[in-house]
Amino acid sequence: MASVNAVPQARPVRFWDRLNIGTKRVIWAWAFLAVPIAFYAGIRFYPTFQAFWLSMTDWDLLSPPRFIGFANYQTMFADPVFWKVFNNTFLYLIIGTPVSLAISFLIAYYLDRVRFLHSFIRALYFLPFLTTAAAMGWVWRWFYQPVPIGVINGFLSTLGIAQQPFLRSVDQALISILIPAIWAGLGFQIIIFMAGLRAIPGTFYEAARIDGLGDWAILRKITVPLLKPTTVFLVVFSSIGFLRIFDQVYNMTSNDPGGPLNATKPLVLMIYQTAFSSYQMGYAAAQTVVLFTILLFVSLLQLYVLREKK
Amino acid sequence: MTATSAPASELTANSRDIRPGRIIIWTLLLIGGIIMITPLLFMFSTSLKTSGQVYDLRLIPAAPTFDNYLRVLGDGRFMRWFLNSTFIALTVTLSNVFFDSLVGYTLAKFEFRGRYFIFLAILSTLMIPTEMLVIPWYLMSSQLGWIDSYWGIMFPGMMTAFGVFLMKQFFEGVPNDFLEAARIDGLNEFTIWWKIAMPMVVPAISALAIFSFLGNWTAFFWPLIVTTSRELYTLPVGISSFSAESSIQWELIMTGAAIGTIPTLLVFLLLQRYIVRGVMLAGLKG
Amino acid sequence: MAKIELQGLVKDYGKTRAVHGIDLTIKDGEFVVFVGPSGCGKSTTLRMIAGLEDISDGKLLIADEVVNQREPKQRNIAMVFQNYAIYPHMTVGQNIGFGLYTAKLSKAEKKKRIEETGQILGLEKLLDRRPAALSGGQRQRVAIGRAMVRDPVAFLFDEPLSNLDAQLRSQMRMEIKSLHRRLGTTIVYVTHDQVEAMTMADRIVVMRDGHILQVGTPTDLYENPRDVFTARFIGSPSMNMVDGTIASGVLSTDGAQVEGLTLPAHQGKVLVGVRPHDLMVTDDVDGAGLSARGEVEAVEPLGSETLVHVKLGASQIIATAPGRVVPPIGSTVSLKAEANSLYLFDAASEKALGRA
């Protein structure tokens, strides 16, 4: 065979050819990243910094923004509604994340062992993830109705349990909204958990069975610890989701957004109202800054708590 | 993969496992699944009712009718919205697959200073509420003349941090040997990525594609803001325009939502095993 | 410690039968090695013994009790896996202690046993490390430690060394062997490496396609293989096979001369087996036995000896030359195998006809 790739001899030495291999690779890397970096800078970071600046202004969309220092923040921290909303947001987080993770893990854990009609059942659980919040919010509102209309109250009364006001109660409304929110995201979490479960090598289970562990001990000692990377991922992503809850609240309380009496109002809805009903952009920006801070803090805290211990 | 690392479930699926306990679990799971889709059943049921029957909340309509479907589908605008959504979801998905993969690959496989910083910076965008960005985006669009255009609808979603994260995890699992072999074969870095690395992460690409398609198919808020002509509405925006001042045509909304669910349902049913495999192979190393 | 008996053990996966009713008695304290090509059913058999797979038919007895229906933990058997199966989220000590999970021992007692075990295996300094910070050999030792710690009636090993490199493998081989001597526990060991089988086993079980072909001590199998498969499987490099015919008491072979042998009573095509170590490159080809001449196609100098690949008729055979002799490639050499170092097999059934 004749040489097809003889080293080109008398080639002019270009600048590119004089670079180190490592340097060339770095240049390639930045070339690959150029468009994305421009994108992220322009579409995400610049607007974000703009929001930080706006939070110090009294911009109302209509007249040019005026710098007013921390006045928005002062207003906000003095506003009882803000604290109520702040509280609600954390309730969504600290109820929603553990409950949804526990349920989805339970389902994934058992679904993983089911062979018969496996993908059909899995599809059932995933389906809600495919729907639009607006249409589903309406359906859920009806589920929560008192008898004779409400399915849930109907069910309760056949069990002999008193009717519950659900959305019409300052105590129950938040939970009532959380349920559809959990419902909608469950499919996604189940799929992720199942993927995590399947990634655990089977020999670990066999070894544990030989060591004499029962199902429960295997779950506690083997499955849960080995599932940690998946759990970390889901905890962080679902926390972000619950901290940013909006669609379900907006659609299920469309007559009295965030009501009754702000019992269900999360921060994002407050931001939305401040920005797009009252057009107090500066004030809304201050709220987003708070939301951003919470998100950042919670995520970092979780990553820290759940970090891999060396 | 050796037999020993096969999924546990397959190894434990002994004949012994057909036990009462299993059957109970199976039944409970099925019941749970049915409960999960009950709201969807109501959606389909409402879409088969006339506007007068909407508040008759029986699951099985007294007189089911396909009028709503005929009305919705017969309306040329609806088809247009449907096509818009398809086009937008597909384009954004393609862009996501391309750019998220490229970035994920670069972050996973290239060594350079600032790599970790860029990764963190991209991840941190997950924490920025979109609501915060809508107004700046709108300003930007209007200055650049993107209002009321497909590009205007699509541009904010062209890359996502989630995709970058997912793809990075995946590419970390691709052995360097493959890339080096290609380098020796004379491919440039771009071709190595495109011809060698990409085909090796097909499961991840399908997972990303599905999540991205679903996400964009149901996108509502931004398309609503940036479109002005009805011809450019996406399906969810179009569907919501069935509502008017405090008088919402639920039967049409449900019909639209039902029709809108069908493509995503098909996409999911066709590709669901790739999602599991895709996410599984990513290993989610945190 | 206990005797293990397999009586007509069968394993079906759906419609395919992986193990075809095997019978075997493993004596108390014996070290039995299962060998055979990939997919022959070694692991399946082992897993049936462990209780990880259902037994489709037949009986399994441990210490004279039928245990078909018992859970693994009730059988009190320990198992070591190819990929070690040590838990990445636990320290070495916790991993070893995991073997005591169901044991009713106080914390202190457990701790003592873990330390003892660690000492036996030379892991005492590593008890607080995570597996990620261990080498392959150390991981394997941890896996063995977890198996040892609770004093099982038998150890099962499924290719425990195949993820290790050659040097470590030979070291671990010795360690497992000496552990067996020390503990005296019954061991069932699966491998497809014949060196492991030869060096470790009290008895070797050769399997193929879900059947047992031959059971015997290593020397037994080396000296008296019952068929071509076992003959070629045991010993390295593999036994050379030369086509031949016995016609009216005379053996003629393809490219080689045979002289002064006592042949078995057989007519027809045969295979003449000769081990590379018995086939010497030498100029002294006189005397009874097999002799041949051929062109050198390749040489592998190993230092202590040189393997010489020689073309013989249509095939290639391997012969041995002394360490410092490296015949040039392309040259022609003479080969000689002494009488009684030849193995004869029936060409059709591949069954052994005896030595010659």
Next chain:
Amino acid sequence: MAKIELQGLVKDYGKTRAVHGIDLTIKDGEFVVFVGPSGCGKSTTLRMIAGLEDISDGKLLIADEVVNQREPKQRNIAMVFQNYAIYPHMTVGQNIGFGLYTAKLSKAEKKKRIEETGQILGLEKLLDRRPAALSGGQRQRVAIGRAMVRDPVAFLFDEPLSNLDAQLRSQMRMEIKSLHRRLGTTIVYVTHDQVEAMTMADRIVVMRDGHILQVGTPTDLYENPRDVFTARFIGSPSMNMVDGTIASGVLSTDGAQVEGLTLPAHQGKVLVGVRPHDLMVTDDVDGAGLSARGEVEAVEPLGSETLVHVKLGASQIIATAPGRVVPPIGSTVSLKAEANSLYLFDAASEKALGRA
């Protein structure tokens, strides 16, 4: 085909130096094997030759040209990786054809070359298969095919056989060797398997900690190791080392007797090396050489010979007994190594003092 010269080649990873300025000239058409323990810098050196790593200092010449700054493709070098690195999404033919990616050839020409290459490697029937449907050996052949197809000036192999099992490994060893004879291309081959090094190399380069310890032909290294490391590294099982002292021309050792040897001029502590194959279990311990008695601690019957682990003083040494002799464990045996089979090393520097 080309000469490859390494002149003071250095590789730094950050602050740690992985390769400490090595010099080596690889002749055109030579088969050079790098051996050494894990982490000694073999792969790093190879990758610098390939152009996959930057050279931190020194010069690399291929065909007398400095190529430090050249891209892999400009160096026209082919490389075969440990895990084959054949692309799972392409057929065998496409994989092989990928070596021609940058070649300016017509479709038909490419096809012709792919088929030629396939034929040489016995892959002609598999060209349309996917790698998933290939065995390990076939995959390795595909990887070699991809390297071969474009006729590079040199092949680089990085532990190409370590994922294969023993039988396949020895077969592929032969194939690569014969391919080298056929093509005559320079080959640089990295392994940590000394058998591969011994059987394949024209010259072996022994590395440790980023330095070259010794370069020479296999026989050279086996017979004249320059230090303890090389002596123990080459040859299997490893050379036994016995502590000893030379005092006024007399060698005394720990637990063994030495007689009638010509000793080098050296005073003080030494290590006496003796290869297991030179140390026989025998009752005839007379004559010049080393003799000893010790308790048998383990035996490894390999069929053709038996390795006997014998306790000697505080340490253990390995001796050889003939195939059919298996001394019982615990018994005491006599060992004998002939004069001139002993290697002497300075105990402090570990440098060779010569044979005795």
Next chain:
Amino acid sequence: VEIEYWQYVFDSRVQAMDQLIAAFQEANPDITVKHTTFPYADYQTRVVAAKVAGEGPDVVQLFYGWTDQFVKGGLIQPLDPEVFPYDAIEADFFPIVSAMKRGDSYYGLPTAVRSLALFYNKALFAEAGLEAPTNLDELLAAAEATTKRDGGGNIISAGITMDMAGQDHHWWREVLIRQNGGEPYDAEGNVAYDSESGAAALKFYTDLQTEQKVGQVGFMDEGQAAFRAGLAAMTIDGTFRLGAFEANPFEWGVVELPADANGMRSNYSSYFANAIGATAEGEELVAAQKFLQYISSPEAMEIWLDVVGELPARRDVALTKANLADPILGPFLKGLDYAHTTQFYDEAAQRQTAIDMVNRVLLEGQSIEDSITAAATAEQAIIDAGRQ
């Protein structure tokens, strides 16, 4: 020239406007009107977003309650008195048009106006053997007679809907307070209902649920839904609901809002006005003015009444004999005569204060007086903020 007209999506409104545009373009061949629509829920957002980007429409439809925000935001410009003589406006239109006046300038003109009335389910009334109520006592009696309850006392069919998020807050603010002898706002536009009459009005309303138990907030989610489902005998709603109720599978009727014991009636009227965008100037301004003139002309109003069913904003077009005799339009038209129009600063926020006020009483058990004081404070704050 091309000018752009924006309104929210509602089928019949879009149709009517298309018809008007066609007619207008025929008369003015040099002008084309681009008709853009947005879903109602996000209409305001869209308008504001457009303004930020400097892309406003030339003629825009707005709820009169948004006027302050639109004016303050510079979204719309005052009508040129040369083109739209103010005295003619005041003469021809219903007086509620004054809600479009800020300072000395008018900022927009309505095509149609709406008022409230009491809808009742004829079937349920017939079942109870009742006539439609004319005053509040009859209302209570009818509600009691038509309410159905299950064994546990739960309402399964309401006498009257209770939905502050719907039209009830108008009923309470402009009708019930006045009927109790008070005023919702004083002459300066400040909150004036933190009084006995305000409290009495609120008590009347909340008593429907707590004392009379003839209605329930949140029953069937929305008042109109309960009525449409045939599970409420009465509901108070506006003209714009007529279309939605057309499909009801039962007969229903409309009567004027009930009078108080003294026969005193009140009503609340509102409308969507059309205004000229702040960005329109030059040629486009002229075209926009022409278009606005056309769509507030009697001809346009008749078309609007035909297609949409909304009441004409000009007295003479509205108060024709035929219209007044219409059993459905009649009660609404009559209501216009004594209707009030609330001057909103932030319509959504002000409604929210009313919703919260009722919720505090019903859900948290706050006393009527405390709740109304809190509501008054909150609303006054909104008004103050709006006036700045």
